[in-house]
Amino acid sequence: MHPGSAVPPVDLSSIVSVAQAEGEAAGRTPADVWDYLVGGSGQEVTLGANRTALDALAVVPRVLTGLSERSLHCRLVDGEARMPVAVAPIAYQKLFHPHGELAVARAAAVAGVPYVVSLLSSTPMEELAACGGSLWFQLYWLKDRSRMLDLIRRAEAAGCEALVVSVDMPAMGRRLRDLRRGFTLPADVRAVHFGEQQASRDIAAGGSSIASHTAMAFDPSFSWADLAWLAAHTRLPLVVKGILDVDDARQAAHAGVAAIVVSNHGGRQLDGAPSSVDVLPAVVDALDDSVQVLIDSGIRSGSDVLKALALGAHGVLLGRPVCWGLALGGESGVAHVLSLLHDELDNAMALAGCGDPSSIRQLRTLTPAARPGGRR
Numbered sequence: 001m002h003p004g005s006a007v008p009p010v011d012l013s014s015i016v017s018v019a020q021a022e023g024e025a026a027g028r029t030p031a032d033v034w035d036y037l038v039g040g041s042g043q044e045v046t047l048g049a050n051r052t053a054l055d056a057l058a059v060v061p062r063v064l065t066g067l068s069e070r071s072l073h074c075r076l077v078d079g080e081a082r083m084p085v086a087v088a089p090i091a092y093q094k095l096f097h098p099h100g101e102l103a104v105a106r107a108a109a110v111a112g113v114p115y116v117v118s119l120l121s122s123t124p125m126e127e128l129a130a131c132g133g134s135l136w137f138q139l140y141w142l143k144d145r146s147r148m149l150d151l152i153r154r155a156e157a158a159g160c161e162a163l164v165v166s167v168d169m170p171a172m173g174r175r176l177r178d179l180r181r182g183f184t185l186p187a188d189v190r191a192v193h194f195g196e197q198q199a200s201r202d203i204a205a206g207g208s209s210i211a212s213h214t215a216m217a218f219d220p221s222f223s224w225a226d227l228a229w230l231a232a233h234t235r236l237p238l239v240v241k242g243i244l245d246v247d248d249a250r251q252a253a254h255a256g257v258a259a260i261v262v263s264n265h266g267g268r269q270l271d272g273a274p275s276s277v278d279v280l281p282a283v284v285d286a287l288d289d290s291v292q293v294l295i296d297s298g299i300r301s302g303s304d305v306l307k308a309l310a311l312g313a314h315g316v317l318l319g320r321p322v323c324w325g326l327a328l329g330g331e332s333g334v335a336h337v338l339s340l341l342h343d344e345l346d347n348a349m350a351l352a353g354c355g356d357p358s359s360i361r362q363l364r365t366l367t368p369a370a371r372p373g374g375r376r
């Protein structure tokens with residue numbers, strides 16, 4: 001809770017599912033910040049499709065497997081994780097709680113899951129690295145390559161374990177909620193990795209507007225050749241985030257990336273793009289085991305994680321629910337959301353007859369079209 005707020009502190013123990021955290025956090029977050037967090041682009045068709053597709057998917061449980069114990073441990077990219085989940089990069093986390101990214105990094109470290117630091121973090125990566133967890137650093141492609149190289153060297157020196165390149169931002173999607181409200185960042189929340197010069201330009205532009213970062217700093221001409229350049233300039237494994245097309249997945253594999261993230265940016269970029277789970281099976285089929293397939297956009301429960309893995313993903317990224325936890329109680333709130341997700345996944349695995357994440361990938365799934373009476 002924000003200090004000085006009239007809203008009473010939340011009793012985290014009364015929140016018994018990840019999904020419930022959304023309603024509780026909504027009442028504790030200023031309306032403009034809430035809209036920035038939960039909103040999508042355009043008519044929010046893709047935002048809605050992420051949930052519709054997950055809800056419509058069924059997983060067929062196995063029985064009599066003889067298992068009495070489970071482990072959720074797995075490998076994500078090049079490291080160990082205590083469950084097949086990483087915290088997605090989310091910009092400006094001090095918007096949701098004064099401790100911002102530090103609270104999230106600490107909770108992720110305790111939960112044993114990687115935390116993807118956004119390029120637009122409001123806390124420097126070095127401070128987050130001091131929390132001791134597994135950090136991946138996310139980049140958008142910048143016009144200024146020397147600044148990008150500086151950031152890559154900083155990420156390497158800070159001990160980040162992977163570089164996540166988000167490739168779905170040639171321009172920012174039109175977020176109508178933010179446009180209607182004229183949403184701008186408060187003066188005390190800024191993208192610290194951009195340095196003082198950018199920050200003062202933002203303030204001069206009248207409140208550090210998010211679209212101004214995108215337009216001024218991001219390079220829309222980013223191409224596969226640039227990705228090859230990046231691969232040659234870092235020793236860190238690359239993760240390409242924001243893939244939906246099968247041919248793009250193949251190109252990324254060809255470029256030697258360690259993993260891709262099938263993602264529509266949580267419905268915030270092309271409105272009308274497919275849900276991530278709808279394209280996931282074809283992407284998984286197109287790749288061999290040398291590339292891990294992660295997925296995000298709409299994951300809200302342990303059973304959603306089970307569904308994603310049953311479709312062939314190796315892990316998921318969790319976006320907005322982490323910020324619900326942050327808004328509810330800083331580090332404890334995020335820890336609570338991650339622990340609920342762990343317990344939900346553990347329970348779903350028990351009920352589906354799975355002893356570990358790799359066995360989830362053997363489960364059968366049913367989509368609406370494949371059900372009796374469904375469309376073909």
Ligand SMILES: Cc1cc2nc3c(=O)[nH]c(=O)nc-3n(C[C@H](O)[C@H](O)[C@H](O)COP(=O)(O)O)c2cc1C
Pocket residue numbers: 036037038088089090091118119120138166241263264265266267268296297298299317318319320321
């Ligand atoms: C408020 C907000 C800020 C985000 N900032 C970034 C970012 O800085 N970099 C990035 O690659 N993705 C960013 N994303 C996208 C997330 O990493 C992720 O793809 C998306 O939130 C997943 O969907 P979910 O929120 O439904 O779980 C952002 C998403 C939200 C909601």
